[in-house]
Amino acid sequence: MNRLDNRAYYDDFAGWYERERHLPYHRMLDDLEVGLVERYGRDRDLLEVGCGTGLLLDRTRRFARRAAGIDLSGGMLAQAAARGLAVAQASATDLPIATASVDVAYSFKVLAHIPDITGALAEMARVVRPGGWVLAEFYNARSLRRLVKAVKRPTAVSDQTHDEHVYTRYDDARAIRGYLPPELEWVATRGIRVITPVAKVLELPVVGAAIRWAEHRLADLPGARDVGGFLVACCRRR
Numbered sequence: 001m002n003r004l005d006n007r008a009y010y011d012d013f014a015g016w017y018e019r020e021r022h023l024p025y026h027r028m029l030d031d032l033e034v035g036l037v038e039r040y041g042r043d044r045d046l047l048e049v050g051c052g053t054g055l056l057l058d059r060t061r062r063f064a065r066r067a068a069g070i071d072l073s074g075g076m077l078a079q080a081a082a083r084g085l086a087v088a089q090a091s092a093t094d095l096p097i098a099t100a101s102v103d104v105a106y107s108f109k110v111l112a113h114i115p116d117i118t119g120a121l122a123e124m125a126r127v128v129r130p131g132g133w134v135l136a137e138f139y140n141a142r143s144l145r146r147l148v149k150a151v152k153r154p155t156a157v158s159d160q161t162h163d164e165h166v167y168t169r170y171d172d173a174r175a176i177r178g179y180l181p182p183e184l185e186w187v188a189t190r191g192i193r194v195i196t197p198v199a200k201v202l203e204l205p206v207v208g209a210a211i212r213w214a215e216h217r218l219a220d221l222p223g224a225r226d227v228g229g230f231l232v233a234c235c236r237r238r
């Protein structure tokens with residue numbers, strides 16, 4: 001099957017993107033991501049790279065001093081703008097943001113779909129003030145999620161597109177370290193979706209609640225966090 005360019009894929013995806021976001025699996029990912037941004041970004045100036053429809057930005061702006069987002073897809077951004085969010089259309093590899101102008105630049109579920117990953121990380125580092133933070137989420141090559149993805153059929157995103165239609169990269173910690181520009185120091189890690197085998201288990205009564213509880217505890221636990229399906233590198237700007 002043909003691989004669509006990222007913008008066309010996400011413009012198509014925009015009509016469906018929030019269809020399942022209320023389900024326990026997506027809520028858990030969102031909570032763990034927003035919680036991490038709050039740890040570094042309360043009362044600070046934030047930039048979300050690849051903000052999509054603005055679901056996360058709409059939450060982070062509530063504890064930030066200022067919060068803005070950029071995204072490649074006009075379809076996604078139309079929904080973010082309808083939420084009253086400060087957003088602009090741009091590529092992560094060419095941010096229309098002044099150098100050293102925000103305290104935290106964060107990106108979730110985006111960087112794994114960008115071929116020029118070193119370019120995107122260099123841009124995030126550029127816009128952050130010295131002493132500020134880049135929170136960069138990758139898809140972990142050494143995780144249960146990766147294993148399940150390898151054996152499972154591609155997920156249908158809409159009638160036209162499947163998740164195999166978009167460029168996707170899985171990285172281990174060593175590869176991630178190699179992508180970081182010298183001005184970023186990798187200080188902490190959050191591992192998201194450490195033990196959840198498939199999203200549906202979180203919908204089970206009792207078992208789902210127990211797994212969610214465990215995921216919140218494992219996310220920052222050395223050893224466990226390193227095998228999270230999503231690895232967030234928390235990097236200080238030197």
Ligand SMILES: C[S@@+](CC[C@H](N)C(=O)[O-])C[C@H]1O[C@@H](n2cnc3c(N)ncnc32)[C@H](O)[C@@H]1O
Pocket residue numbers: 006007010049050051052053054055056070071072073076090091092093107108109110113114
């Ligand atoms: C899976 S969505 C994640 C949206 C949001 N971060 C969230 O967690 O809800 C991925 C987003 O990344 C955007 N994206 C993909 N490649 C991009 C690029 N090179 N520059 C900016 N945004 C990009 C897509 O348009 C899409 O909105």
